[in-house]
Amino acid sequence: MGTESLKNKVAIVGAADTEVGVVPHLSATQLYVKAAKLALADAGITKDEVDGLITCISFVEPFMYHAEMIAEYMQIFPRYCMTAPSGGGTTLAIMHHAASAIATGMCDTVLITMADSQLSGLSRTKAIEAMSGAGHPQFERPYGPPIPAFYALLARAHEHAYGTTAAQRAAVAVACRKHAAMNPAAQMRKPITVEDVINSRMIADPLHLLDCSLVSDGGAAIVMTSAERARDFKTKPAYLLGTGEGHSHEHISEARSLTTSAAKEAGERAYAMAGLGPRDIDVAELYDCFTPVVIIELEDLGFCSKGEGGRFVEGGRIELGGELPVNTHGGLLSHCHPGHPGSMFSITEAVRQLRGECGPRQVSDAKVALVHAQGGIMSTHCTAIFGSERV
Amino acid sequence: MAAEIAKPLPAPTLETRPYWEGCKRHELRIQRCRVCGRYQFYPRIYCAQCFDDRVEWVAASGRATVLSFTIVRRPVSPAFAGDVPYVVALVTLDEGPTMMTNIIGCEPEKVAIGMRVAVTFEDWNEEISIAKFRPA
Secondary structure, three states, X not given: OOOOOOOOOEEEEEXXXXXXXXXXXXXXXXXXXXXXXXXXXXXXXXXXXXXXXXXXXOOOOOOOOHHHHHHHHHOOOOXXXXXXXXXXXXXXXXXXXXXXXHHOOOOOEEEEEEEEEHHHHHOHHHHHHHHHHHOOOOOOHHHOOOHHHXXXXXXXXXXXXXXXXXXXXXXXXXXXXXXXXXXXXXXOOOOOOHHHHHHOOEEEOOEEHHHEOOOOEEEEEEEEEEHHHHOOOXXXXXXXXXXXXXXXXXXXXXXOOOOOOOHXXXXXHHHHHHOOOHHHOOEEEOOOOEHHHHHHHHHHOOOOOOOOHHHHOHHHOOOOOOOOOEOOOOHHHHOOOOOOOHHHHHHHHHHHHHHOOOHHHOOOOOOEEEEEEEEOOOOEEEEEEEEOOOO | XXXXXXXXXXXXXXXXXXXXXXXXXXXXXXXXXXXXXXXXXXXXXXXXXXXXXXXXXXXXXXXXXXXXXXXXXXXXXXXXXXXXXXXXXXXEEOOOOEEEEEEOOOOHHHOOOOOEEEEEEEEOOOOOEEEEEEEO
C-alpha cells in the first residue's frame, strides 16, 4: 500500500446537514440520527444497507460506546463500528479510516454521522469551559487559558514573525460571513466588515469576538462506498482523490513551532496521493475555529509561501469569485460550530460544490475540492481532496 | 482566596510529584538526560530525544524568554473572573524547554515577545504552588 492506496477507490454518495445554529427542539442524539436519515435519503438507500457506522462522541449526551449506541438506537447491525474520541482533525481523519475500511473490505457502505447540541445542551459558558479541557490538567489549565487564548498565542507569534495584521485576520471572518449570507442554512448571515471585526470585543489579544467561531447545535452525515459501487447510486459521486494526516503534539506548550503546523505534512501526503497540487484546487473548505488558523493553513497547504498568508487573504482572494474561494458555506466562523462535528460540514459543503448544488454560492466549474481540518490546538491534521471525476 | 479554590487544582501524579515538591519549596525543577544532556519539561519516564531512562531532576535557572503571549479578557471559567485581564504566555526556559505560565508583576500591555522573565511562585494551598513569571 503506497501513497496512492486510496486514490480513486472510494466516493461519497450521500451527504446532508440537519438544521444548524440554535436547535433547541432536537437533542444531541436526535441530531445524530436526523443527520443520518437525511444522508441516507440523499444517497437513496435504507438504513439496512449500512454495514459500517462511525460517529464522534458527544459532549452533551456522551455514551461510552457511542457508535454502538447510535447503531442500537437506529436498530442497525453493522460489521464495522467505531467512535471518534475527539474533533477537528480527528473528525476528518475518520473519513480516512472509513475509506480504508472500504478499500480493505471491512465493509461496503459506511455511514459517518456526527452532531452535538453544544449551545442548547450545554449553554455557551459551559461549552467554553468544557472545550478548555484541551489544556494539560497540571501544566496548562492552572493558568486559565480559554480556547481563544491558545489560538491567540499562535496569532501573536505569526504577527511577530511575519507582520500579519488584525485587518488581515479580519478578512477571513469577512469572507466567511459573506459566504454565509448566501447560505440560508447558516447561523450568522448579517454581512460584516473588517472594521466590525476589529471593533468587536477583545476576547484574548489579539483575537476579537468576530475572530472566534460560533457555539452551535447541529449535525451532518455522509455515506461512503467504493468508487465501483458509487455508480449504482442516484447521486453524483464525490471521489476521494487523496488524503493524508500529520500529527505534531497535543498541548500547545509542546508544539514544534507556533507558526508552521503539521498541516504541511497532511497536505503533502494528500497531494502526493492525488497527484495534484495547490494550483489544481477549485475550492477549499479549511478549518476556521479562529481566523489565524486559516492563514496558517493556507501557507502550510502550499497556497502561498510561509509568512504570506496574511497578504493572501486580502483583496477578496478567498471570497467567491476570488482566486481560491474558502469556506463557501460560511465555515465554523459563520455557518455553525457544534464542537466535534465541525469538519463534517466542510465535507458536506465540498460534496455540494462538486455536485453543483450551491446556487448563489456555487463556485463555477468546481471539479476539485480540498478539505482540511485540525484538532487540539493545531495538533492533529487531516487533508482530503475530493473530485467530481476520478483522476 | 476563595476564588482560587475553584480554579483547576493540579493533582500531582507519581511522575510529576518531584516537580510539585519543588514548586512547594519555590524551586523550578525540570529533567535533564544524563546521556544526551537535553533538558525536558513536562516530566517523562524517558528522555524524549534519545529515549534513555537516565533522566534526573535538576533545579532550573528560573530564567526564561517570552515566546508568545495573550491577554485574556473573557475568563475561561467564573473562577478566573477576578483575574481578568491576565496574561497567558509560553516561555522558553534558558535550559531549552517551553512551558505555559502567567506573566505577573507588570501591566499586561507591557508584556512583549522576547521579554526576559524570571520564575516566581504563587501558593494556592499548603501543597500546591504555581510557577509564574515576572519581568526579570
